Amino acid sequence: EAGVAQSPRYKIIEKRQSVAFWCNPISGHATLYWYQQILGQGPKLLIQFQNNGVVDDSQLPKDRFSAERLKGVDSTLKIQPAKLEDSAVYLCASSRDLYGYTFGSGTRLTVV
Amino acid sequence: AQKVTQAQTEISVVEKEDVTLDCVYETRDTTYYLFWYKQPPSGELVFLIRRNSFDEQNEISGRYSWNFQKSTSSFNFTITASQVVDSAVYFCALIEDKFYFGSGTKLNVKP
Numbered sequence: 001e002a003g004v005a006q007s008p009r010y011k012i013i014e015k016r017q018s019v020a021f022w023c024n025p026i027s028g029h030a031t032l033y034w035y036q037q038i039l040g041q042g043p044k045l046l047i048q049f050q051n052n053g054v055v056d057d058s059q060l061p062k063d064r065f066s067a068e069r070l071k072g073v074d075s076t077l078k079i080q081p082a083k084l085e086d087s088a089v090y091l092c093a094s095s096r097d098l099y100g101y102t103f104g105s106g107t108r109l110t111v112v
Numbered sequence: 113a114q115k116v117t118q119a120q121t122e123i124s125v126v127e128k129e130d131v132t133l134d135c136v137y138e139t140r141d142t143t144y145y146l147f148w149y150k151q152p153p154s155g156e157l158v159f160l161i162r163r164n165s166f167d168e169q170n171e172i173s174g175r176y177s178w179n180f181q182k183s184t185s186s187f188n189f190t191i192t193a194s195q196v197v198d199s200a201v202y203f204c205a206l207i208e209d210k211f212y213f214g215s216g217t218k219l220n221v222k223p
Contacts, residue, residue, distance in 0.1 A: 033211075042116075042203050042213030043157070056210065089155055101211070103149075103157040 002026065004104035006092050012110045018080035021107045025073070025094030029102075031055075032069055034077050035091040037106070043091055049075065082111045115139065116206050118214035125194050126222050133189045133217045135204030141165075146180065146187045147205040151216070157203070163187065194221045 005024040013019050025032050030051050035043035046065065048056040051072040060067070064083070069075040079086055089106040117136045125131045137146065148160040161171065163180050171178045175192045191198055201216045 040215070042205070042215050043211075044213075045210055048210065091157065093157075101147075101159070103159075105154065105156040108155065 004092055004094050004102050006090075006104035006107055008107055009105065010108045010110075012112060013082055015084055015111050016081040018078065019082055019109065020076055020078045021090050021092075021109075023075045023077070023092030023104060025075070025092070026096075026102055029094035029096050030072070031095045031097075032075050033093040033095075033101075034067055034075070035093065035103075037089040037091055039088070046077070046090075079109075082109075084111050087111045114214075115208075115212040116204050116214035118202075118204055118217050120217045121215075122218040122220065124220040124222065127196060128193050130190060130192050131194050131219065131221075133191075133202050133204075133219070135187045135189065135214060137185050137187065137204070137206045139185075139206060139208055141208050145207040147203075147207070147211075148178065148187075148189050149203045149205065150200045151203060152200045160189075160202075191219075194219075196221050196223055 004026055007022050011019055032049045034046045036046050037043040046060045047067045049069040052069045065079055067077045087110050089108050091106045092104040093101050095101045115138050119134055144165045146163045150158040150160055161178055168180050177190045179188045199219055199221045201218045203216045204214045206212045
């Protein structure tokens with residue numbers, strides 16, 4: 001089966017600019033996750049979708065981050081405006097159940 | 113409090129040495145899952161193993177083996193006869209209601 005697709009692979013922006021990341025999960029996976037991984041740390045959950053509804057966004061900085069999953073398939077994560085501390089790898093994952101995760105290759109964001 | 117602790121930040125070994133990566137977890141749940149992931153320099157997270165809380169049998173897969181001990185809340189990972197391609201960051205993770213990752217151990221295998 002095809003994996004979790006993410007784009008772009010890399011992005012460099014200036015602070016205060018906006019950026020968007022895209023994720024296409026594995027077909028049939030109802031649950032989609034966005035994680036932020038800062039260099040030297042483990043991934044941290046930003047938001048979890050079940051189909052097109054939000055299950056957990058408790059760690060999403062809602063003043064600048066937003067995410068949507070239209071039609072319960074693809075998802076977009078946006079940052080507006082970006083700060084230096086947003087430099088990280090943004091990982092998308094999908095699962096059929098709680099325990100069968102597949103991660104994408106991630107988008108490496110550098111804010112300068 | 114950290115739910116998953118990987119005390120070893122970085123380990124360096126010479127090829128063919130055995131190496132053990134430590135993982136200690138904290139949970140009050142009786143049902144939980146533990147994972148190990150490998151993150152090579154390319155950045156993707158590669159699934160290595162999943163173990164549920166009711167299965168304490170140790171597991172071996174080729175050069176990889178895992179030692180799960182509920183009594184000490186540990187889920188350690190051993191690579192036997194390490195190779196340069198094993199160089200990566202390794203994450204231990206726990207699922208209760210959601211994923212909790214450790215901070216990772218960077219393994220450097222030198223030729």
